[in-house]
Amino acid sequence: MPELPEVETYRRYFNETALGQTITDVQVEDQRQLTTDYDTLLKELKGTQLIKTDRIGKHFLITLSTGKILVLHFGMTGDLAYYRNEEDTPRFARIVFLFTNGFRLAFIDSRKFGRVGLAESVEAYQQEKSLGPDALDISLTQLQTSLQKRKAPIKALLLDQKIIAGIGNWIADEVLYQARIFPAKPAHLLAPSEIAHLHQAILHVMDTAIAHEANYGAF
DNA sequence: CCTTCCACCTGAGAGC
DNA sequence: TGCTCTCAGGTGGAAG
Numbered sequence: 001m002p003e004l005p006e007v008e009t010y011r012r013y014f015n016e017t018a019l020g021q022t023i024t025d026v027q028v029e030d031q032r033q034l035t036t037d038y039d040t041l042l043k044e045l046k047g048t049q050l051i052k053t054d055r056i057g058k059h060f061l062i063t064l065s066t067g068k069i070l071v072l073h074f075g076m077t078g079d080l081a082y083y084r085n086e087e088d089t090p091r092f093a094r095i096v097f098l099f100t101n102g103f104r105l106a107f108i109d110s111r112k113f114g115r116v117g118l119a120e121s122v123e124a125y126q127q128e129k130s131l132g133p134d135a136l137d138i139s140l141t142q143l144q145t146s147l148q149k150r151k152a153p154i155k156a157l158l159l160d161q162k163i164i165a166g167i168g169n170w171i172a173d174e175v176l177y178q179a180r181i182f183p184a185k186p187a188h189l190l191a192p193s194e195i196a197h198l199h200q201a202i203l204h205v206m207d208t209a210i211a212h213e214a215n216y217g218a219f
Numbered sequence: 220c221c222t223t224c225c226a227c228c229t230g231a232g233a234g235c
Numbered sequence: 236t237g238c239t240c241t242c243a244g245g246t247g248g249a250a251g
Contacts, residue, residue, distance in 0.1 A: 002245090032228095058245080076244050077230085092230090111229050113245065152222060161246085169244060224250080234240080 002074040004135050004166030005209035007058050010080050012214070014062070014105075015053055017082035021099035022049045029094045033109070035071070035117030044068060044118055045097075054122050056131050057165025061122050068118055071125060075113025081106045135166035135206055140199045147187040147195060154190060154198075155183035167202070171209070175201045 002010070023045045031038055049065040062070040072078070081090045084103050089096065093106035095116055107116060119125035133142055146163045147154070157163050158172040167175070176183050178201040181194055190198070 073245085075228090075246080077228095110231095111227095111243085113228065115246090150221080156222080159245085222251085224248105226248090227246090228243105230243095232240105232242085235238090 002058060002076070002078055003168035003171050003209075004055075004058060004206060005171075005213050007055055007060055007074060007166075008210050009213040010074070010078075011053050011055050011060055013080060013082070014060075018097070018099070018103075018105045019050055019053065021101060021103065021105075022047065023097055024100055025098040027096040027098070030112060033094055033112055033115055035115050041116075041118060045070065056122070056126055056134055057161055058168070059125070059129070059131065059165070061119070061125065063122075068120060069122060069125060071115075071117055071119050072107060073115045075109060075111065075115070077109050077111045078114035079108040081108055130162045131165045132161060132163045133165065135164050135202055138164050138199075138202070140196060143199050143202075144192070144195050147190065150187040152187060153184045154181060154187045157187050164202070166206070171205055175205050178205065 026042050026045055028034060028038055034041060044066065045064070050062050050070075051065055052063045054061040054063070058073065060072040060074070062072070064070060081093070082103060082105050083089070086104075089104070090106050090108045092108050092110040094109045094112065094114070095107040097105040099105070107114065119128070132138070132146070143164065147157060150157055155172050155176060158167045158175065159169065173183070175198065179194065179197040181190065181198060
């Protein structure tokens, strides 16, 4: 379920908690959730500091003191929790990062669709995954260009992370509703004014959702 | 290349 | 109460 606004909220939460910490250990329940094998992951992470964060669409990227990137993707049920005592470990904590200050960060994910692994750089990861522009950054021209020759239903293309990164099922529905566009309409039949409305709706829905998450998450 | 379809995974909620 | 069934839904790869 996490879409761009939730991932952005997780990023802000991370920045206020785990950012700056140094990793001492990593506990992994199910190695199928790793995109980098466990031995390599542990070797690369142990002793490294978490320096800064980025987000492309729903992908959360943490730059390490080694220059490499730790990538978290939350799938549909992913979440983060920062806490101190082992007995406070959340129910569905699948991967737990331990820090030198005694605190822990859990990657929670009941349905195990989330993935964690390493990348060489933010740019390399974006290229490797063919991720399109982030939904908060995409320009009207970029949106027009990537839609004008496509015959697939507009909703399917909004969900395509190669075209625009960060839109999931409910936001696609909401955006199309606000722009008053029929979800099954082939993209190349959209009038320029419709694409403009779509672009505005994307930004509006994202901004509103992030603001709401920020308030909601504060308490 | 483009589009469509399905597997992946397991908890939540519904029905009985 | 407790079992079974269905649904959720982002991603990646296969198939056409």
